Amino acid sequence: MHLRARWLVPVGRPPIEHGWLRIEHGRIAAIGQQRTPADLNGCRPVDLGDAILCPGLVNAHTHLEFSDLEQPLDAEGGLPGWIARVVAIRRARPTDAEGARLTSSLRAGLTESLGHGVTTIGDIATGIPPEGYPPIGPRVRVYREALGLSFRGQSPPAAVTRDLDRLGSAGGISPHAPYTVSSRLGRVLLDDARRRDLPVTMHLAESLAELAFVTGSGGALRDLLAALGAWPADRPAPVLPPSEWIARLARSRRGSVVHGTFLGEPPDSSANERLARHRDRLGLVVCPRTTRLLSGRLPPVERFLAAGLRVAIGTDSRASNPDLSVLAEARELVGSGIVSPGAALAMMTRDAAWALAYEHRAGSIAVGRPADLVVLGPSGPFSDPLDAILRPDTRVLATLRQGRVLHGSLAAG
Numbered sequence: 001m002h003l004r005a006r007w008l009v010p011v012g013r014p015p016i017e018h019g020w021l022r023i024e025h026g027r028i029a030a031i032g033q034q035r036t037p038a039d040l041n042g043c044r045p046v047d048l049g050d051a052i053l054c055p056g057l058v059n060a061h062t063h064l065e066f067s068d069l070e071q072p073l074d075a076e077g078g079l080p081g082w083i084a085r086v087v088a089i090r091r092a093r094p095t096d097a098e099g100a101r102l103t104s105s106l107r108a109g110l111t112e113s114l115g116h117g118v119t120t121i122g123d124i125a126t127g128i129p130p131e132g133y134p135p136i137g138p139r140v141r142v143y144r145e146a147l148g149l150s151f152r153g154q155s156p157p158a159a160v161t162r163d164l165d166r167l168g169s170a171g172g173i174s175p176h177a178p179y180t181v182s183s184r185l186g187r188v189l190l191d192d193a194r195r196r197d198l199p200v201t202m203h204l205a206e207s208l209a210e211l212a213f214v215t216g217s218g219g220a221l222r223d224l225l226a227a228l229g230a231w232p233a234d235r236p237a238p239v240l241p242p243s244e245w246i247a248r249l250a251r252s253r254r255g256s257v258v259h260g261t262f263l264g265e266p267p268d269s270s271a272n273e274r275l276a277r278h279r280d281r282l283g284l285v286v287c288p289r290t291t292r293l294l295s296g297r298l299p300p301v302e303r304f305l306a307a308g309l310r311v312a313i314g315t316d317s318r319a320s321n322p323d324l325s326v327l328a329e330a331r332e333l334v335g336s337g338i339v340s341p342g343a344a345l346a347m348m349t350r351d352a353a354w355a356l357a358y359e360h361r362a363g364s365i366a367v368g369r370p371a372d373l374v375v376l377g378p379s380g381p382f383s384d385p386l387d388a389i390l391r392p393d394t395r396v397l398a399t400l401r402q403g404r405v406l407h408g409s410l411a412a413g
């Protein structure tokens with residue numbers, strides 16, 4: 001297939017006006033500008049008109065298991081209140097129907113993602129359906145999540161080991177968060193990630209309540225954990241502050257810190273510098289709409305970028321977000337003047353792929369890469385393609401994975 005478009009935006013090199021690319025066997029075989037080569041090498045030419053052709057978008061952090069929720073949960077009470085509602089939903093699910101529900105939720109989330117131009121996903125999974133993830137499109141890095149404050153084992157829980165064995169090189173490991181993972185469980189999980197050479201990710205410094213709890217002053221999260229029966233309130237907390245987790249995550253070959261909204265707040269003031277020291281291995285993933293919902297602010301992206309960190313965009317789940325659109329997340333940041341459209345595009349392509357350790361397969365258009373692409377259609381005239389990508393009325397016309405159209409149509413351009 002030979003695609004032509006008014007703009008080809010490869011990421012990692014400047015946009016190409018009147019660009020074209022050729023797809024052979026699901027991969028990008030050639031890229032060029034202006035004149036279509038006389039020899040199309042037997043490829044079918046498709047003219048996308050005024051459309052913008054970009055690398056398939058990358059959602060660096062979501063929880064597809066909640067993709068069956070119609071709308072986000074109530075945010076009353078901030079993170080502790082929201083967590084109580086998530087746990088209530090989990091506990092109310094009938095266990096005998098959970099496998100089928102999970103599969104249908106994953107299917108809904110993967111299908112929705114294609115509709116938003118997303119071809120690569122970092123998913124946090126508390127379990128894997130017996131038949132695996134539905135093979136319907138996006139490439140998924142599945143981070144097996146684990147949590148527990150009273151763990152006593154020497155190796156990861158059996159269910160985690162079983163899932164990681166099944167996931168193979170598409171797996172990853174996620175200790176959930178400092179307030180739900182004991183120091184010991186974290187050590188066992190991260191040792192296993194190193195042994196398997198898998199990337200890691202962890203929610204860190206998401207709320208002030210988390211910092212209060214893990215630095216020993218109790219508060220709403222400890223009360224919540226005690227009420228849920230997840231915390232033996234009579235014993236000292238076997239937990240660690242974010243700065244300690246950063247040092248541990250940095251022993252893996254690749255990792256990401258999710259949220260980081262309150263990173264560096266006293267008394268855990270060294271967390272920012274420590275993260276910056278490990279920027280060759282650790283990146284940040286921000287979920288702007290979720291942070292605004294649960295913390296009343298947008299993530300401090302400027303501070304992360306000034307520290308030289310790679311910052312990626314994720315949507316978090318449908319439990320805190322109305323949809324799984326990374327474009328909508330990026331628009332929050334651009335609309336608030338926090339980043340430029342070009343920076344936002346890197347955050348939902350190149351740097352998100354890096355966070356997932358998929359930088360050689362996703363996040364940019366380059367010869368030899370899989371032809372994972374999104375075709376975007378701005379509704380009116382435009383001169384700057386980067387600006388046009390982030391306009392609220394720009395539509396996803398088609399999403400391609402390995403050269404196959406999995407959403408929309410190439411005729412629409």
Ligand SMILES: [Zn+2]
Nearest residue numbers: 063203316317
């Ligand atoms: Zn999350």
